[in-house]
Amino acid sequence: xxxxxxxxxxxxxxxxxxxxxxxxxxxxxxxxxxxxxxxxxxxxxxxxxxxxxxxxxxxxxxxxxxxxxxxxxxxxxxxxxxxxxxxxxxxxxxxxxxxxxxxxxxxxxxxxxxxxxxxxxxxxxxxxxxxxxxxxxxxxxxxxxxxxxxxxxxxxxxxxxxxxxxxxxxxxxxxxxxxxxxxxxxxxxxxxxxxxxxxxxxxxxxxxxxxxxxxxxxxxxxxxxxxxxxxxxxxxxxxxxxxxxxxxxxxxxxxxxxxxxxxxxxxxxxxxxxxxxxxxxxxxxxxxxxxxxxx
Amino acid sequence: xxxxxxxxxxxxxxxxxxxxxxxxxxxxxxxxxxxxxxxxxxxxxxxxxxxxxxxxxxxxxxxxxxxxxxxxxxxxxxxxxxxxxxxxxxxxxxxxxxxxxxxxxxxxxxxxxxxxxxxxxxxxxxxxxxxxxxxxxxxxxxxxxxxxxxxxxxxxxxxxxxxxxxxxxxxxxxxxxxxxxxxxxxxxxxxxxxxxxxxxxxxxxxxxxxxxxxxxxxxxxxxxxxxxxxxxxxxxxxxxxxxxxxxxxxxxxxxxxxxxxxxxxxxxxxxxxxxxxxxxxxxxxxxxxxxxxxxxxxxxxxxxxxxxxxxxxxxxxxxxxxxxxxxxxxxxxxxxxxxxxxxxxx
Numbered sequence: 001x002x003x004x005x006x007x008x009x010x011x012x013x014x015x016x017x018x019x020x021x022x023x024x025x026x027x028x029x030x031x032x033x034x035x036x037x038x039x040x041x042x043x044x045x046x047x048x049x050x051x052x053x054x055x056x057x058x059x060x061x062x063x064x065x066x067x068x069x070x071x072x073x074x075x076x077x078x079x080x081x082x083x084x085x086x087x088x089x090x091x092x093x094x095x096x097x098x099x100x101x102x103x104x105x106x107x108x109x110x111x112x113x114x115x116x117x118x119x120x121x122x123x124x125x126x127x128x129x130x131x132x133x134x135x136x137x138x139x140x141x142x143x144x145x146x147x148x149x150x151x152x153x154x155x156x157x158x159x160x161x162x163x164x165x166x167x168x169x170x171x172x173x174x175x176x177x178x179x180x181x182x183x184x185x186x187x188x189x190x191x192x193x194x195x196x197x198x199x200x201x202x203x204x205x206x207x208x209x210x211x212x213x214x215x216x217x218x219x220x221x222x223x224x225x226x227x228x229x230x231x232x233x234x235x236x237x238x239x240x241x242x243x244x245x246x247x248x249x250x251x252x253x254x255x256x257x258x259x260x261x262x263x264x265x266x267x268x269x270x271x272x273x274x275x276x277x278x279x280x281x282x283x284x285x286x287x288x289x290x291x292x293x294x295x
Numbered sequence: 296x297x298x299x300x301x302x303x304x305x306x307x308x309x310x311x312x313x314x315x316x317x318x319x320x321x322x323x324x325x326x327x328x329x330x331x332x333x334x335x336x337x338x339x340x341x342x343x344x345x346x347x348x349x350x351x352x353x354x355x356x357x358x359x360x361x362x363x364x365x366x367x368x369x370x371x372x373x374x375x376x377x378x379x380x381x382x383x384x385x386x387x388x389x390x391x392x393x394x395x396x397x398x399x400x401x402x403x404x405x406x407x408x409x410x411x412x413x414x415x416x417x418x419x420x421x422x423x424x425x426x427x428x429x430x431x432x433x434x435x436x437x438x439x440x441x442x443x444x445x446x447x448x449x450x451x452x453x454x455x456x457x458x459x460x461x462x463x464x465x466x467x468x469x470x471x472x473x474x475x476x477x478x479x480x481x482x483x484x485x486x487x488x489x490x491x492x493x494x495x496x497x498x499x500x501x502x503x504x505x506x507x508x509x510x511x512x513x514x515x516x517x518x519x520x521x522x523x524x525x526x527x528x529x530x531x532x533x534x535x536x537x538x539x540x541x542x543x544x545x546x547x548x549x550x551x552x553x554x555x556x557x558x559x560x561x562x563x564x565x566x567x568x569x570x571x572x573x574x575x576x577x578x579x580x581x582x583x584x585x586x587x588x589x590x591x592x593x594x595x596x597x598x599x600x601x602x603x604x605x606x607x608x609x610x611x612x613x614x615x616x617x618x619x620x621x622x623x624x625x626x627x628x629x630x631x632x633x634x635x636x637x638x639x640x641x
Contacts, residue, residue: 071637078640137454137499138515159500159516242459242501245640253632255363 045272052265063266072250072267076274079247082164082236083229089169090225094176095218101177102184113181120174128238131167132158135239159241167235175228176221183217219286223279230275247271324353325559325566329380330549331358337582338380342420342570345578349569352562362389365554369394374554377563384462386417386550387625396553399564405571407591411618412548419548419588420570421579424607424616425463426544428527431536433518440540442471445519446494453518454499456511461635462624463545464491467521470543476617484631488638501639512537523547524607525584544616546607548588580606 052063066072101112119127134140135158142154157163187210195205211218233248240246247267254264327343329335335356343354357376359365362385368374381389389395395416402418412419429439430453439451445467457464465482468490474483499517502508508522513535520527527539551570553563569575576587577597586608587593593603593610603609607616 066633069633069637071633071640074637074640136514136516156499237503238507241499242503243639245636250636253636256361 048265048268048272051261052269053262055262060262063262064270066263067266067270075245075247075250076270078245079230079271080274082161082168082232082244082246083226085165086168086172086229087222087226089165090172090176091218091222093169094173094180094221097173098177098180098184098217101181102187113177116174116177119170124171124234127171128167128235131163131170131239135163135166158239159243161240161244163239163241164236164244167239168229168232171235172225172229175224179220179224180214180217183214183220187213215286219282223282227275227279230271323351323559323562324355325377325562326355326357326375327378327380327566328357328359328364328376333583334585337579337585340582341578342575345575346566346569350562350565354566361385365389365394365552366392369555372556374557376554377557377559378566379552379554380420380549381417381552383412383417383419383548383550383619383621384624384628386552387414387621388628389552390414390416391625394552394555396555396557396560398553398567402564402568402571405568405589407573407576407589408571409590409618411620412588413550414622417550417552418567418571419550420576421549422586422588422606422608423547423549424524424541424544424612425458425521425547425619426524426527426539426541426607427519428512428522428537428539429519430512430515430517431538432515438538438540439519440542442467442543443473445521446471446490448494448497451519453497454516455494455497456500456502456508456517456520456522457498458508458521459501459503459639461631462619462628463521464635465631466545466619468494476543479617480620480623482623482627484634488634491638528584528605541607541612541615544607544612546613546616546618548618548621550588 053059053061055062097112097116101109101116104112132139136142137154137156137158139158141157142151145151146154157166191209191213192205195209196202200208231248232246233252236244236246237249247270251264251267251271254267255261329338335358339354339356343356346352347354359376359379359381362381365374365376365379365381366389368376386395397416398413398418403413403415405418408419412422427439427442427445431438433453434451437450439445439447444451445455457467465484465487466479468487469479469482470476472486472490474486500507500511502511502520502522505523505526508520509526509530511517512520512522512527513530522539524539524541524544527537531537531539551567553560553567557563571589573587573589573591574595574597576589577592577595579585579587580592580598580602584605586606587598588608590608590610590613592598598606604611606612
């Protein structure tokens with residue numbers, strides 16, 4: 001140990017020391033933030049966990065045993081199915097949109113972004129009801145299609161899984177487009193020209209150069225949309241017609257129906273653990289991908 | 296959302312209590328929490344004013360969004376509400392949980408309120424009905440009039456709506472399957488779920504709030520629905536082509552409970568006794584389209600005959616239906632809610 005230290009140049013040691021001091025200073029500066037996060041996030045989550053395992057009669061697994069009822073399994077599947085589907089559709093719709101916006105002249109780009117942002121500023125409840133007006137049996141879309149003679153009977157667009165998906169994708173799209181757009185703006189387009197110069201077709205250059213360079217924005221968008229979708233309540237409740245049962249609705253139900261907070265807490269813990277698990281897997285996956293890119 | 300509402304009302308309450316403390320000290324008071332809105336305004340005019348006058352006290356008002364509020368208050372050790380309005384099986388559930396004070400004999404012995412509308416710790420005050428409402432546009436001539444008609448998709452095609460809850464849905468299914476209304480309880484749940492399965496594809500919406508049930512009827516999203524009579528009545532009054540039938544209606548009540556440990560328990564007890572008397576009960580129908588729980592109220596002459604016939608608790612209308620068994624639901628709600636959730640998601 002000492003041997004290596006002696007062989008290192010003196011100024012390198014000094015630099016290291018300085019870096020350490022700086023790190024300590026930064027740490028002490030962020031201490032208030034740590035305390036805030038700790039007391040506002042970790043303590044309540046710990047309390048939530050405690051409530052789910054400690055009832056009136058001491059420690060109990062009762063709150064978790066009740067989750068074995070098949071209805072909860074169904075809800076869990078629906079919740080993740082919807083979250084995956086919404087995330088997938090956001091990628092399909094959002095990626096070309098963000099790409100378009102990033103390639104336009106600033107004036108046009110801000111117009112496109114405004115169109116993305118405008119619904120973002122409107123209340124979620126209002127937008128959900130607006131979809132109901134469009135999608136329901138005697139809604140605008142069905143009336144229009146029937147008047148045109150394209151369909152004979154109204155399509156079942158609202159009050160089911162379809163309606164919920166449409167509504168949620170619309171609400172989630174800005175969360176996906178904005179981080180992606182930001183990362184696309186930082187891509188050096190001369191890299192694509194260089195790729196073309198080296199003989200890559202535009203398609204190949206796009207997939208091998210452009211997409212990997214926007215992965216960080218894509219990842220941020222995907223995580224935002226996925227995690228927010230998992231906790232959705234209002235849109236599935238209004239557009240799902242009672243059929244689409246999300247985990248958040250089960251939590252609300254448990255609060256309203258059962259006497260103690262334990263049942264709802266257990267539901268919260270399960271969702272939290274599953275979400276963290278998926279995020280961890282996602283981080284591993286993208287980590288592996290970016291390290292491949294690094295080589 | 297409910298939780299936020301609770302938080303809001305708790306905050307509002309704290310503010311009110313803080314601000315009002317000085318003024319109220321001079322005079323005894325009780326705090327009553329009810330459902331707010333037009334409903335509570337009617338209660339204020341019909342009942343609270345009478346209580347204030349007779350007892351010489353002040354009635355402070357607050358709003359509740361359900362049983363969870365009462366639990367939180369009782370769990371806090373110092374409930375600020377003395378009297379709370381709840382939906383009927385919530386009252387029975389709160390009693391089972393030990394969250395309410397037992398009522399005095401003087402309250403429970405007020406004549407005119409049937410036994411099925413009260414328990415040891417709760418007593419009903421308002422009656423409404425879960426009824427069959429149908430679109431007059433979809434069924435201009437021959438209208439569905441029974442739960443059997445509701446299930447008859449050949450004779451009456453069109454999307455339907457039921458409540459996203461086992462309560463009412465299971466009863467309707469059993470009646471449609473031929474179970475007489477006076478032999479419903481305890482429910483044959485297996486038979487009920489099988490019958491519900493028959494109709495499942497034709498139920499376009501399982502509604503979760505009264506407002507939603509009215510909206511889907513009004514917008515023509517469904518052609519018939521099981522709804523609370525007041526909701527259907529209000530859109531019919533506003534001109535929607537919707538009518539209801541009291542045939543095979545489920546008579547439902549809202550009720551009073553006193554949270555366990557309420558500060559002014561004795562005054563609250565007196566207030567309930569006053570508000571349960573037939574002549575006071577009758578007053579509610581002067582201000583809102585709900586019926587009194589006390590059947591004797593119809594003999595007081597306070598309610599016009601025309602109005603009385605449109606109320607779910609009018610003896611003629613009660614005779615067409617049955618009273619929902621709050622005690623049964625208090626015992627079985629938990630299990631059947633899970634089964635129902637599963638059924639819907641299948």
